[in-house]
Each structure stands twice: as structure tokens, then as C-alpha cells.
Amino acid sequence: MSGDVVLRVNGEDRVLHLDNRVTLLDALREHLRLTGTKKGCDHGQCGACTVLLDGERANSCLLLAVAVAGRAVTTVEGLADGAEPHPLQRAFIAHDGFQCGYCTPGQICSAIGMLAEAAAGLPSAVSADLAGTAAVDLDDEEIRERMSGNLCRCGAYAGIVAAIREVAGG
Amino acid sequence: MSAGTGLSRLEGRDKVTGAALYAYEYPVEDPLYVWPVGATVANGSVVEVDPAAALADPEVVAVLDHTNAPRLGQGGIADQHVLQSPDVAYRGQIVAGVVATTPEAAREGAEQMLVRYVERPAKVVLDPSDPSLEEPTAAFGGHPGSDAKGDVDAALAAADVVVDRVYTTPTEHHNPMETVATIAQWSGDRLLVYDSNQGPWTAAVAFGALWDIPPERVEVVTEHVGGGFGAKVRPTPGAVLATMAARVTGRPCKLMLTRQQMFTMSPGRSATRSRIRLGARHDGTLTAVDHDALQYSSVIHEYVEHTGAATRTMYATDNLRITHRLARLNLPTPRVMRAPGHAPGMFALESAMDELAYALDLDPLALRLANEPAVEPAGGLPFAGRHLVECLTVGAERFGWATRDPTPGMRRHGRWLFGTGLAASTYPALQRAATATARAEPDGGFHVWVGAVDLGTGARTALWQLAVEALDAPPSRVSIHIGHSSHGQAPLAGGSSGTASWGGAVRAACTALRERLAEHGGVVPADGLAVTGSTEPPPPDRSRHSYGAHFCAVRVDADTGQVRVDRLLGVFAHGRPLNARTAHSQLLGGMVMGVSMALHEQTVVDPRLGMFVNHDLAQYHVATNADIRGLEAHSLERADDDVTLAGGKGVGELGIVGAAAAIANAVHHATGVRVRDLPITLERVRGQ
Amino acid sequence: MRAFRYARATDPGEAAALVAGVPDAVYLGGGTNLVDLMKLGVLRPGLVVDVSGLPYDTVAHRPDGGVLIGGAVRGRRLGLDEGIRSRFPALTRALLSGASAQIRTQATVAGNLLQRTRCPYFQDTGTPCNRRSPGSGCAAIPGVHRDLAVIGTSDACVASHPSDLAVALAAYDAVVEVRRPDGEQRLVPIHELHRLPGDTPWIETVLEPGDLITGVHLPPPAAPSATYRKVRDRWSYAFAVVSVAAVLRVEAGRVGDVRIALGGVAPRPWRLWATERALVGTDPGDDDVRAATRLAFADARPLPGNAFKLDLAADLVAAVLRELR
Known part of the structure; x- marks a missing residue:
């Protein structure tokens, strides 16, 4: 019901031990302390949780973290080029x-x-x-x-x- | 840099980079997660709560229900008295809370809870023939429950033309993008709450009253809030539950309502039903205005939406009557939502004025100009700035109203029917008591503390600009601190009063500090110099309101009845804003919510189950980006509107008031169909 | 959400083996509806088998003009396909009318077909619902049913199917390719994939345990002229009140071939066979199209809150055929 998951977030591999129920959104917010990605509806109805998954926009609330292991996730924290905002x-x-x-x-x-x-x-x-x-x-x-x-x-x-x-x- | 200019937001960079922390995002050690369980009956009592299945999961550490929850004090309001009795007054009322080491386990624990009820018949439908309707002596906001001058019935009987129509607005929900979120943590009898609310100081007072502790022992932190619109004016039942869970477990407890829970565990706007009767002479002179408004509250707390209040201030007439009636329903207690009273009330009045214009064969603009009062129609108070006529005439000029052919249903191009409409707006210029502290440091720096909160209004930036101006100090040396209850007594952000009230206190504190510094010969003492300033509300000697006018162009799909707002132009008189850029954004935002109110928003009640049926953002529609085009907000800055210490009048609500009426009037002009019930759905436009 | 086991299948045989004999197993494609319903407690699987990585993620154009769209193809990928865009415009319009771009990034074609009704009672476990909880009753019939079905319903269920894509697939006479657990392929016409509720609304499709939708076959289009119009309560990001997909060929001023399917009105994409028969060979005006549409509604069972959909659908079909001619 849980296991180790390698999430590639903003170019960095992060190993987490996660319950299979944890969404990518909650993995970012509660486990990686990347709280820039927001929870507005948790059902794909508002877009507040949008991240880039292999460069494509997706609702992180509807993705199981375990199912996106190894894919490149970019969050709002990863957009700036050094100190220079996007x-x-x-x-x-x-x-x-x-x-x-x-x-x-x-x-x-x-x-x-x-x-x-x-x-x-x-x-x-x-x-x-x-x-x-x-x-x-x-x-x-x-x-x-x-x-x-x-x-x-x-x-x-x-x-x-x-x-x-x-x-x-x- | 001084007040009035369009500086970008101080916290802008934090918000676009994700660095800004909202309530749920503060790092705390070893937190627990709280999941509320809502009642599945609309009226009744809990007879059994069986937590065994939930507690079978070792990750579930506690279950709270009415038998074991901590007892609260007598303070606060009924909705906040969570788990204090087995009684259920509405579906969704919190009947239990599950506390677990992970949010996943807390949610599953909540699903596993077995709650049995005895159910009683519930009343959930707003019914004007309900024999138990109440006639409250007072409506919200200090407005009288009923109010009359002259002889309305006689004037209606004698009028050349009478419009007598009923307009309804549905229950609506604020749906701020951030749901209600709380982290609660006790240290002895001191409570620390990171909370998403509209006033950290008022929240601390409420938590103190509920827990029977002095408010000084409660620190509420509210740095950034993901929208409020009235949903977060008081600590919600969920926030109270989080403080209980933290008390019981001795650990920090985190709670974030689901979007679905927001519909019952935070308030909504009452449905309203306004019967408007207007009497007029053939020349357009209003001889009678009667606004009979029906709204609801829950059975546990009285909240009376002041739906008729705007009618007191709008048009000259010798005979005016405003009546509020109240149904008590088995629904969650409604509460203020952006422009409470005025948004639904002005939909009714401004739709009726349009109908009267057609009945008189007068231009709707001319009808309004013909009934401009010299003093406030209801109370006779002189106006502290008005400029409604100017808003209407400037708006008409900008919009191109003069060439309008009033005939409905005449302008078809292809599949589209085109039409235009207008409506007026108004909102009170409120100001409440507030304190602020300004401090000069020996190194030349200044700090200003005020218990304000920035819901996205731009308050932080505006207050800082004001402080810089009042201190006459280099901007880089002035720091503003908001969002903590310990910053001192401060009103909540609501009724467009926040920035005016906090700003008054900031100006008072900064001005006093400059005077004290002058006494010290301009030299800051080695241990600094701090001064606290405060403001009080002004005396009720004048009628203080902002005004505006909306002009709208719509197109309606002749095949389907779908409505698209092509253009919505507003002209608003609110005096000098502290920050023109954020004020403009507030006005536009209000207009967007006005489009949404007109065309999309309604919380649908299942009459048998007492359930808010469409309780998520897929079913409760708010305007998307694709629904908004052609927005323009123009501000008239007139000196006599500068009625507060902070400058002008608030702008948070002005943009929504009247927008729905302007759209409904334009839909009528396009199609000939008068929709008197919001929202303007396609089947209503189709007459079905 | 119930705790569950997760497994990623690398080939279809493995997927079938993983779910074999596990009654509470589900396949995970894009997850945009499955995860949604798991959070609501509507679905409580004990095993989630991720089939999104199986090799059904291509769009193959055949020499005869037909197309095989893999079941694991995501909406974004399908929207980019040049052949689909140029030759099946109703399909592309339907696809792009559904959900949001973010959801289309994830959602798969197979998952789109198998998504569940958005009936509010189905989605709330605190209410009766025969589809979710057999025998508990239907709260929608006496309750709020404005967005639900007007035809093909029963006294047990009035749920509507929410898909846009499936409506266009119905107008294009798509055939669904299903892989049985034993590896055999079964072809199911799109019109037969979804069952009507009858007395057993909880049995939603003709699929059997372990069956996997591997693709959707589109025969060559009956006509190049086709479109999809969606009537909804706001201009984007909302489910259909009523939608229509229509494919039309006009020959010498008369209807040579026409295929019309409706969304938002029935428990499955609703093909207007009777309307099509009535229109072929005619030169219909708007009123003729409306009358022909009503022919297909002879067995409609509208409820007080959604009866307006019948006239709306007739007006919409007339508008769309007017546009296509």
C-alpha cells in the first residue's frame, strides 16, 4: 500500500516513501514542502494545481505520485532562471x-x-x-x-x- | 510612490514564484490532519457515532464527536459551537472529526465513520407563503428591518404607471480559490492559529471567546489569503474543529476543507426574493417605491441579508417602504458575500427600473436622471459625495448609449441577437474602529504594524504607500507588517471597509509619530520611538456611499439561448484610491463576479434531502476566462468622495452591484425576454 | 480513499493477469475520473493496475481512410494529429470542447469512453443512487435532474453520459476494440458499448471483467463536412447541457448522407437514427429538421427539470445542419 517513489521535481530526483494514495499535489505540498502548487478543488475543476509534466500542463491533484515516478515535474518554484523570474x-x-x-x-x-x-x-x-x-x-x-x-x-x-x-x- | 499611484503589489514576486505562504503551508513539527464528517440529514439528532472502523487504522489517532469533544465557552455564534450537542440543524453540519497522522488516513477514517440519526422533517425551500416568516427588527449592517415614509399604498393606487414584479436570486457560494484552511497549535493555554480568514484580530477574539481565554493568548497569523469574498469573515466550524483536535492531541493539527465541504462548512449567500413595486407619473417621476424582501437564515442563528438596503439611497420619491422578512430553514447559516444585500437587492431594483422605463416609454438613462434625489431618500441625510448622475452620463458617453434603439428583439445578425442595457451601482462607504502602531528606529527605519489582512485587495501595498506618505520617509526605510492578531485591534476585511479603516489608523499613528519626533527635535531616541494611533467610525451625519453605473452589451444565440457578455463598462465614483492599480483590479474583479452572478452562479437545493446538490466547481459554475471579454472600469475621482482618513471610499464591492441587472436588461433588449430570476440560464432565455 | 495496491503493467497479458480474480481491481489510464471518484469514495478499488504505459498510444491512419486510435492515446496527442484534424473535424471539435487542456494532457481515449456520469447524486455517497449503490433508489428523479438524461432512461436511473468525444465517435460510427483477458480481440460498435440502465444501472457497459479497451477504429468518414456544437452553461470548461455531432453530405441540394449524435441527453451518446432516415433525400428547412429530430424523441422520458432539452436539441440540430450546408 506504500513504497519508495523517485520524483524528478525541478530537475532534482527526490526519493520519498509514499502511500499509494498520495497525489502528486500532496507529495509536492506535504512531503517536499513545495507549497507553491496550490490545492483549490482537488478534482481537476479549477486548475490551481497545474504543473508541467514532461513539459505538458497537467492537474497534479489527479495524478497519483506513484504513477508519475521518473517523469519530469516542473512546479512554479522551478520556473525562474536563477534569480531571474520567468x-x-x-x-x-x-x-x-x-x-x-x-x-x-x-x-x-x-x-x-x-x-x-x-x-x-x-x-x-x-x-x-x-x-x-x-x-x-x-x-x-x-x-x-x-x-x-x-x-x-x-x-x-x-x-x-x-x-x-x-x-x-x- | 505616494498614495494614489499604481504601484505593483509588495508581495507580487512572492505570489508569482510560489514563495508566499498561505495558512495551510506553514511548516510545523509532526502535525496531525483533521477531517470533518458532515451530517447526512437536514434536521434531527445524532443518536450514535461508531468510530470503531475508523480507529481500526493505526494511523487514526483520535475521533471527536459530541460525546467527547472539549466543551466550549458561551462566546461565539451557534455555527461555531462545533460538536457541543447531538442536534443537527442542516445537512453537512459537522457531527464528527477524524484526526490522523496523514491526510489520506484522516479522509479514509472519515469515510469509515458510522453515524446514526433520528431524522425530523426539514424545511429547506424559501417560500413566500410560509406562515412562520419572521419580520426582523434589524437587518445586517445596522439597517432597519423595515422602514417607511409617506403612504406607499395610496401613491401606488394613484400612480399613472405601476411596475409590480418579483425578482429572485439563488443561494450562492463565495468559492474563494483557497478553501478554508487552519493549522492550530496549543502551548499550555496559548493558542497559535495559522488561519485563512478575513481578520486575524477578530478571529483571535472569536477563538478566545470560544475557548474562554483572553484574546491576547490567541495569536492568529494570516499573512496571505486565497480570497475571501465573505466566506472567511468569522472562524468557520472547521477552524474551530482544528483547535479542538489540537487541544485533545497536544499536537499541531492541520485542516483544509475540501471544495465540497466548503458549501456547508463555510457560509453562502442567502437566496432572496424581492417584490418591487414602482409607481410613477407619465413624465417619469417616481411617486412610490416599495421593496419587500424575503431571505433566509438557519434555524440556529439569525442573519438577515439586507436586500432592501440599497433601495433606501437610490431614487427620489415621497413614498418609500422597505420590508425585510426572514424564513428559518434547515440550511447552513448564510452570511455576507461580496456586496451583501446590495448585490441581490440592486438586481431587483435596477431590473424594475428598466421595466418601468419600458412601461413609460422612456429611456432607462433618462428615467434615472429624472429621479435623482437631493438628499438620501429614506433618511433625509445629506450625501457625502454621490455623482451617480455623472457616472451615468459619463458611462453613456463612453459606451455610445445615445444611439440605442430601445426596441427589444430587433438586432439579429446571423445566429446572434444583440442588445444593450444599463444599471446603477451603490455601496456604503464604511469605516470601522482600528488601531495601528508606528515605530521609528534610531537607524532611520520605520515600522508600521496593523492587524490588517490582504485578501488580494492590495491592502498591504496601499497601507505601505499611505505610511510612506504620512511619515514622509524614504520608501526603502518603511516596512509594513500586517496579518497578525497581535498587531492590535483591527476590523476584518469586509464591506469594502478594511483599507479605509486600517488606513485611518495607519495615518493617525504615522502622523502622531511625526509629531512626537518633532518634539524630540527630529532625533530618534536610542531605544526607538513608538506611537499607537486609532480611528473611530465617523458619526452617522451624512449618507456615505459610493456609486456607479454599468453599461452592458450582450449577444444571445438565437438557436440556443446562450448569453455572451461582449462588453461591460463601469464608471464608478469612489474618491481617491490609495492605489489606483489595485483599486482598478478590484473593480474589474467585482464586475467579473457580476457576470458570473448574472449568468452562472446558483447553489441548487434538493428539496427532499436538504442538500446543496452542485457542491463542487464542476457543477457550481463561476465565470471562466472564456466568459469574460470587453471589461472596462473607469473611476471618477471627486474630492467630496474623500470621506475617510485613508482617502476615498472602498471599492471591493462596487463593481458587482448592479452588474447582473445591466446584463439582464441587455438580454431583454436583445431578445424581448425578461429574466427576473438569476442566473440567466439558457432555458430561462428560451422561456422554458 | 481506501488504501490500495498499485502495479504498473508492461504488457497487456500482464495487465490481464494482475486483475484476474481480483474483483476490486481497476485499470488506471489517465486517472482524471478514476482518481476523482476514489477521492469521493464512489470507487474504492483494492488494486489499481496502471495500463497507461501499454503500447496502445498511437494513431494509425489506414490506406482506406480509416483510422485506429489507440486506447491509451491522450487527448493532447489526439488533438495534434493532422489526419484526424483534417478529415474528422467533428471529432477534433468534440475533443477540444471537453474538460480543460490540463485534463486533456492526461485523459485517454479509453478512459473517456468509460468515464462515469456526473449525476450529482452518483458522486455523493451520502445519497441514494442505484448506479452507485444497487437498490438504494434514485434521488435524481424526484430531486435535481436538470443536467440528466431525457431518453434511454428508466425508473431506476436517469444518468447522462458526460463525454464529448464519444458523441463524435458515435456520429462517425466508430468501433471499439476490446482485448479480452485471454488475448482475443472483440469488436464492439460504439452504439453498443454503453448499456441503458433498465433495472441494472450499475452495469454500465458490455465489457466484462479484465476487458481492456485497446483502441477505437474509425471507418472512412461518410462526408468531409462535419462539426460538433456544445451547448453549456458557460463558454468553456463545463459539461454539455446538450451537444450535437453531425456529419453531412449534400448531393444536388439534398441530403445524401447524414449522421447525427447527441450528448447530454441520454445514458450514452444518442444517435438520431430516425432523424437521419427522415432527412435523407430531402432539402430540409429548419422546421423540417426540428420535426425530424422530434421523431427520434418518440420514446423520450423527460422530467420536469430537463424537459427543455427536447426543444433545445431540436433547435441545435437545426442550427448545426444549417451551418454545415
């Missing part, structure tokens, strides 16, 4: 893309994953052209739809879109 982290501050800040790590991780999806040509539910294979041009409608898996109850959506637009455009 451009999206800077942009969220510049555009006041948050208020309480609780959804923010998930928003930022999600946005990084989203930019990679768009660059790979993945369409969204609002894309007029599904068949195109080029990188998607992210207008505001595209950003809004693609970021809708991250709820913000403070209603900072306008700032969030502006922050992502700035980074996507640059």
Missing part, C-alpha cells in the same frame, strides 16, 4: 494578473504549457481552422479559451490575458 512571472506582476495569488502558480504553469501547445500547432475549441499545422496565432479569444481550465475567483482575467499576450507576442 518572463511570465514578470508579466503577471506588470499586468496585475492576480489579486489573492492563489490561482497564480497554476495560471503561470498553465500558460507556459499553453504557449508550447500553440507553438506545436494544437488548435483549440475556438480555432476556426482545425487543419492548419503551423503555430497558432494567439489572439485574445484563443488565450481565453485555452486558459479556461484555470479559474480565478478574484476575476483577474483581463490582467492574465494581457500578461500572456505580452509574452506570446514577444
